[in-house]
Amino acid sequence: MDGELLEKGYEPQAVEARWYDFWMEHGCFAADPHRPGPAFVIVIPPPNVTGVLHMGHALTITIQDALIRWRRMCGDNTLYLPGTDHAGIATQMVVERALKADEGLSRHDLGRGPFIERVWQWKERHGNRINDQLKVLGASLDWDRERFTMDALLTRAVREAFVTLHEQGLIYRDAKLINFCPRCTTALSDLEVRHEENVAGTMWDFAYPLEGGGEIVVSTTRPETMLGDSAVAVHPDDPRYQALIGRRIVHPLLSRTFPVVGDAILVDPAFGTGAVKVTPAHDFNDFEVGRRHGLELIPIFDDRAVTTAVCGAFAGLDRDEARVRVLAALGEQGLLRGERPHTMALGRCQRCATLLEPTLSPQWYVRTKPLAEQALAAVEDGRTTILPESQVKVYKHWLENIQDWCISRQLWWGHRIPAWYCDGCGTCTVTREDPPCCPGCGGPLRQDEDVLDTWFSSGLWPFSTLGWPAQTPELQAYYPTTVMETGYDILFFWVARMMMMGLHLVGDVPFRRVYLHGMIRDSRGEKMSKTRGNVIDPLDLTARYGSDALRFTLASLAVQGRDIKLAEEWIAGYRAFCNKIWNAGRFTLGQLAGWSRPASPPPGLSLADRWILGRLERAIVAVNEGLANFKLNEASLAAYHFFWHELCDWYLEMSKAPLYGDDPVAQQAARYTLCHVLDAGLRLLHPFMPFLTEELWQKLPRLPGDPVSLMLARFPQPGELPLDPEAEETVELAHEVIGAVRAIRSECGVPPAARPALLIHAPAETSRRRLAAMHAQIVTQARLGSLEVAAGGEAPRGSAKAVVGGTVEILLPLLGVVDLEVELARLHKGIGKTEQELAGVRKKLGNADFLGRAPAAVVEKERGREQELGETLSRLHAGLARLQQALG
């Protein structure tokens, strides 16, 4: 010990700044696939390269890093692998915006190649900001293994996956209806559609004239799509319309005709007019009707949802204009039959909120059914388990009803689809290596313009990052990974797809365990969003409270399956806890200055020493169990409770007597214990607050063989400390006595400076022995002038009374010190409470059914309570009588 003094108050900024580089320099994060020991692997859910740290990241990092640090300290061969996602559409939009703002150019002005070059430049300059932010949080990631989904290595994996699936017939190209965003001008998968419910809209009725006279009235929320109608459907059994099936309708605004068809699947005769206009090229249901009846597909919108030439006089209009003009034209012709308010559901673009247009377009798809079956089986047979368990149902339901996955996007930034078309012979070539010419006719080729859905490459992440398709040592040592920790919001987007891809391509599950954390909300439970203005910035919090406090807060609030309502007061509270730890460290280091730490316990451990070691053992069990079961709240709170309310509140105070005293044996024992429990406490807390614990641990006296960093030190394991029930009972008794005296002092208003004489009557010899052993501690902690313990006798006149454990009487003389009336009221209250409790117990014991059917142990326990409460009560009554005597 160099005698260096700590600052009085804890300043997280200074402490937290100094350790990350230290850990890096000493290679503390580095994984080695050849190392012995069970593997424990977490690959980070890759944040977007464009991303800035938000609360969700802070939570995910807190949980993952706590698990990784814990297992690393337990001796596992850990790998925590970092990396980022190229995030196709998001990144492209960011760079496009910057391009527009800085140079007034669109991506089309630049052209594809130069634009992609710009995105790379942007990524190099601004892209990895989030990595530095992860370091601020203390994430113990192995940066030498950092990956990016567009790296050459991962691009190779994407190519391998695509070609393999294509060869197996699991990737195909087809022209069908797809959700298309007219603003992003790209197709989207079903998952990227944001469903908006209960939108206030309008339902219009209008009449279609029938060829040869008559009309049929249809209802619609999208009148403009009538420009693309190719049928009106009615129910085949509907007597109103049966006769009309097969007749033709004359399009009132365009020069064409189309039929009335009977379709029992689409049409509900009870809804609206019972006749439905059919637009096969812009509605998913109508598309199916079109297939069933061989109807014409008439796309009326281009990829920006502007009406095309087929709309004749209505060409060149956006969707809203087209609606207005069509309604006007129908009105002029006297065909409008009414309108009414109607609530409906709409699909919007997840990214830009634009109303999606179902559009007919050729896209690439993954045939998901066979993949989903494997993913389902792996969860059913337990190769992968999902926590919280409630999410298993959600996972299964989605996979059981899965639709084919549209993986092509009309973007520039992303993995280009490895398909080449020959305009000469019309073939499509999909290969691992770029083909120089058409393998069919030798003619020139053009590559598919589209890129892959970002989630396609994300789906390969657990193995592409480990070198797949090459059989690397990493893949062999670390696949399947151990835990996939992420938010439940991307269960379908990501988790389910990794399961499908990993099982199919690598042949084993990508992870043994899925742990899905909840969403972070504001203190009122609302989603954080820029528009609401309720976003809490984790970096702002770390700046003001420290990363340790933020991490500890998130860990303590992380209850399985629940969203987290985050209020700043929590963080402030755990900031105070950091200060508490700091000061406990300060005290300890002050006491241990110049002391050399023995490797094994010295003789003469006091009761207090043995007691705190017992409490430590229980904390060790709870923290390990909590972490093992992904109950971070239980683990962190167990460590918190031990450190503050057992170590600081009681042990530190009790240790002062031997530490300050002149008995060298007692002093040595106290120093040893103090050092040991603080060390162990820091280890238990380290997964949650890595910086502060490292700072203090580094200053503690070292043992030979100690590693360079706390993060490499051994995590306390259950069963290494002997339990000492006698010490625990003795100290607990003393605590109860001290608590009773303090309560009397406080409630009766005994002046703080007063040092009253305490008399204890304890009929049991065991109690007297225990109290004698704790004599000095009781005197100090209860601030007494003297303490006398006797088997029994007369209570001093005018004393306050409390009873501990049924028979131990606490007698504190108050005559002439305070108003005895106050004590009288206090006693009455205590008696009332005890009576109430006793009545409850007696009621139970008076029930024959309870005696007959409850387990013997439970009955025995209640009998014990009855006796203790009864004894307490009679002693309190005696005290009351005596007090009334003194008053009367």
Add this chain to the structure above:
RNA sequence: GGGCGAAUAGCUCAGUGGGAGAGCACCUGGCUUACACCCAGGGGGUCGCAGGUUCGAGCCCUGUUUCGCCCACCA
């Protein structure tokens, strides 16, 4: 239309069959030589509602109300 979750102290939440808990807030008293980011003491709850199972229910079952989320192609 299905599925899921929540409802416990003023607030935020733990507590999966036997004595209602934590943190914050509140009240009282204390600058006691680690810490006022602290210490000690205290007040405060018919555990959403109604039934049921059980010797015993905050916890299990049924129904119900309110709130939230997810999934779903009703014009």
